[in-house]
Amino acid sequence: MLGLPDHVRACLFDLDGVLTRTAKVHAAAWKEMFDGYLRDRAEREGTAFVPFDAVDDYDAYVDGRPRADGVRTFLASRGVQLPEGTPDDPPEAETVTGLGTRKNILVLRRIREEGVEPYEGSVAFVHAVRKAGLACAVVSSSANCRDVLVAAGIEDLFDERIDGITARDRDLRGKPDPDTYLEAARDLGVEPGAAAVFEDALAGVEAGRAGRFGVVVGVDRVGQAEQLTAHGADVVVRDLAELLDAR
Numbered sequence: 001m002l003g004l005p006d007h008v009r010a011c012l013f014d015l016d017g018v019l020t021r022t023a024k025v026h027a028a029a030w031k032e033m034f035d036g037y038l039r040d041r042a043e044r045e046g047t048a049f050v051p052f053d054a055v056d057d058y059d060a061y062v063d064g065r066p067r068a069d070g071v072r073t074f075l076a077s078r079g080v081q082l083p084e085g086t087p088d089d090p091p092e093a094e095t096v097t098g099l100g101t102r103k104n105i106l107v108l109r110r111i112r113e114e115g116v117e118p119y120e121g122s123v124a125f126v127h128a129v130r131k132a133g134l135a136c137a138v139v140s141s142s143a144n145c146r147d148v149l150v151a152a153g154i155e156d157l158f159d160e161r162i163d164g165i166t167a168r169d170r171d172l173r174g175k176p177d178p179d180t181y182l183e184a185a186r187d188l189g190v191e192p193g194a195a196a197v198f199e200d201a202l203a204g205v206e207a208g209r210a211g212r213f214g215v216v217v218g219v220d221r222v223g224q225a226e227q228l229t230a231h232g233a234d235v236v237v238r239d240l241a242e243l244l245d246a247r
């Protein structure tokens, strides 16, 4: 049924890149922000400007992680460590929060201008899953998760939502730790072994593997099937509609 093992009772979906076409929007906003910062820093220090790579740097250090972890992890890869700052730091602040806020302004502008499209195959799959009586949750690192679901018109399809805001409120570690996925399974009343995780990010499939979920489905939108498998995906599809075709 549904191309999933028979014992699966719940489906836990990542948002950006799995349900909605917003992974590229995030990647572009991160690049705009980091390139601005790195260029200024290089000028100030008289060193060469090495731009953020919207594919390799994004996948390895930013994709799937909570906002502040993305800032910290990428900068660490360049040997840069910034003070954390405070939650109300302005975007100009040279802190982890300040840079995260700069990026958030850029991503919200892009989302406002471009709108949010869901993946049709994912919407069809979620409808089929619900019809089959399985529970559904969204598990996203994004603090903008609810707004993106609403903009895509799919917020009513899910029984639970664990996102960047609930994770902060409940003190959950972000992906690649499994905490947010485990919390969603708990909220739905299923054991991790009876839940399927759907993820396009390397940090996300790692979280699925770390949580010992029933199956981790890697969703390959950008030609990184091998990496998804290496990081924890049990199966890889290019679109969730393929699972419906496999019935």
Ligand SMILES: O=P(O)(O)OC[C@H]1O[C@@H](O)[C@H](O)[C@@H](O)[C@@H]1O
Binding pocket: 015, 016, 023, 026, 027, 062, 063, 064, 065, 066, 067, 070, 104, 140, 141, 142, 143, 144, 145, 164, 201
């Ligand atoms: O900055 P936000 O909207 O809280 O999102 C945090 C992260 O959420 C993830 O879903 C995205 O893959 C990342 O690109 C993003 O950085």
